[in-house]
Amino acid sequence: xxxxxNNIRPDMDKLLSDIADYVCDYVVDSDEAFDxxxxxxxxxxxxxxQALDNEACQKNIGPVVPGASFADGVPIPGxxxxxxxxxAAFNIGAQVRWLDYNDTWLAAEWGHPxxxxxAILACTDYxxxxxxxxxxxxxxLEAMIKAYEIQGVLALENSFNRVGLDHxxxxxxxxxxxxxxxxxxNKQQISNALSNAWIDGGALRTYRHSPNTGWRKSWAAGxxxxxxxxxxxxxxxxxxxxxxxxxxxxxxxxxxLFKGKSFELKRDYGSYxxxxxxxxxxxxxxxxxxxAVEAALQLYEQAKDKLDEIERISxxxxxxxxxxxxxxxxxxxxxDRDHCLQYAVAIALIYGELDxxxxxxxxxxxxSIDTLREKMQLEEDTRYSQDYLDPDKRSIANSVTLHLSxxxxxxxxxxxxxxxxxRRKDAQPLLAEKLKHNLATRxxxxxxxxxxxxLQDKDSLDKLPVTAFMNLWQIQESSND
Numbered sequence: 001x002x003x004x005x006n007n008i009r010p011d012m013d014k015l016l017s018d019i020a021d022y023v024c025d026y027v028v029d030s031d032e033a034f035d036x037x038x039x040x041x042x043x044x045x046x047x048x049x050q051a052l053d054n055e056a057c058q059k060n061i062g063p064v065v066p067g068a069s070f071a072d073g074v075p076i077p078g079x080x081x082x083x084x085x086x087x088a089a090f091n092i093g094a095q096v097r098w099l100d101y102n103d104t105w106l107a108a109e110w111g112h113p114x115x116x117x118x119a120i121l122a123c124t125d126y127x128x129x130x131x132x133x134x135x136x137x138x139x140x141l142e143a144m145i146k147a148y149e150i151q152g153v154l155a156l157e158n159s160f161n162r163v164g165l166d167h168x169x170x171x172x173x174x175x176x177x178x179x180x181x182x183x184x185x186n187k188q189q190i191s192n193a194l195s196n197a198w199i200d201g202g203a204l205r206t207y208r209h210s211p212n213t214g215w216r217k218s219w220a221a222g223x224x225x226x227x228x229x230x231x232x233x234x235x236x237x238x239x240x241x242x243x244x245x246x247x248x249x250x251x252x253x254x255x256x257l258f259k260g261k262s263f264e265l266k267r268d269y270g271s272y273x274x275x276x277x278x279x280x281x282x283x284x285x286x287x288x289x290x291x292a293v294e295a296a297l298q299l300y301e302q303a304k305d306k307l308d309e310i311e312r313i314s315x316x317x318x319x320x321x322x323x324x325x326x327x328x329x330x331x332x333x334x335x336d337r338d339h340c341l342q343y344a345v346a347i348a349l350i351y352g353e354l355d356x357x358x359x360x361x362x363x364x365x366x367x368s369i370d371t372l373r374e375k376m377q378l379e380e381d382t383r384y385s386q387d388y389l390d391p392d393k394r395s396i397a398n399s400v401t402l403h404l405s406x407x408x409x410x411x412x413x414x415x416x417x418x419x420x421x422x423r424r425k426d427a428q429p430l431l432a433e434k435l436k437h438n439l440a441t442r443x444x445x446x447x448x449x450x451x452x453x454x455l456q457d458k459d460s461l462d463k464l465p466v467t468a469f470m471n472l473w474q475i476q477e478s479s480n481d
Contacts, residue, residue, distance in 0.1 A: 020190040033271035042455040046438035048095030077473035093118030093222030101284035109155035111167035115221035116147035119175035150174035152273030157264035165202035175228030192241025279419030288321035291414035292398035296348035298412040334359035
């Protein structure tokens with residue numbers, strides 16, 4: 001005879017209540033974190049503006065159905081659209097992530113904490129306009145630090161991709177926590193919203209891997225952040241939570257989706273992730289390939305007239321790159337190409353540069369790219385893999401060796417990419433120039449100067465109301481055709 005279930009409701013899972021405590025109580029006092037957050041904001045929005053030049057991105061920007069606008073709603077940067085906060089989060093999140101060209105986080109589970117910006121900007125702007133809040137851009141930067149920390153700390157020891165789930169699950173969780181707080185939620189409401197975020201489960205990683213790589217990897221973050229805003233809005237209306245969403249036997253997240261394991265957390269929440277965030281300063285390519293492209297560019301001047309003399313190309317890399325971006329055979333679209341280490345290295349050796357247009361079908365038709373790809377041999381360097389996981393190093397090393405027909409070889413090794421914390425001072429002026437370049441793809445010169453100056457002026461940016469900031473990014477309808 002079957003026994004009845006124990007229907008005594010437990011206390012809220014500790015992980016959920018700990019995140020709620022952090023979001024509500026932690027005071028960020030790190031100048032480095034705030035300064036880095038400002039660079040993350042400018043880089044993310046700049047990349048989002050440039051993404052609007054991409055036809056596939058444009059198709060996903062705007063109201064969910066034609067005409068579904070929201071009077072005095074959240075402005076969508078670089079457009080004339082104003083939307084309700086759920087779909088505004090999708091729009092901003094999709095823009096920011098589309099080109100895969102701004103900040104990132106590498107750990108047991110990698111990801112892009114700037115993906116949370118869609119929910120943060122949507123909720124702070126909406127709250128100012130309709131909920132009588134008075135958020136400034138300083139509040140946005142603080143919310144970014146906390147969202148980055150939640151996503152990044154959960155990612156340090158816990159690999160969702162190894163059970164087939166996509167890392168945007170952590171965007172949904174982090175955005176849910178900060179969005180609920182920004183909309184006025186208390187600790188209980190934040191915990192309730194988080195429980196629903198985990199119960200959503202996770203998207204499969206199918207769209208990030210051969211043979212199915214495609215554009216969904218560019219709008220998946222927008223999807224996650226919009227879902228987070230939905231949970232937050234429901235929670236502040238006192239939608240119930242599920243206290244053992246993670247730990248319930250059989251039906252909880254751990255048993256149903258994480259092979260029965262609970263999460264490992266070896267750091268308290270603070271500002272560590274923002275302080276150690278990685279920027280893609282020079283190349284729009286999956287981050288594990290950044291130093292490989294730097295190395296290939298170091299070899300370009302020596303190699304550009306000897307490409308026909310290359311017999312073999314040896315690339316030493318980390319285990320993560322071997323697993324994620326090591327591809328042979330045909331590459332079917334730009335989303336496939338920007339996640340192929342061999343393709344990125346070939347472009348750098350042939351053209352002496354790498355930007356988003358190099359992933360186009362037109363450039364990919366150059367047979368010399370595949371000729372070089374076929375000569376490449378990838379191998380894991382165990383030291384690179386160890387230093388990649390070392391919390392004091394967090395290197396992302398690659399080396400490229402060209403073996404020539406005369407028996408000679410030339411080599412370059414780069415351990416820390418330009419966007420690494422150890423090279424932050426070198427990266428900052430380059431990020432400012434990158435911002436201007438990105439903004440110029442959409443805005444006139446005067447607007448580029450205004451936005452660039454504001455984003456680099458700490459005091460002016462900090463005190464600016466979110467609504468005033470967001471209004472600056474709108475364009476007139478006639479310019480949005």
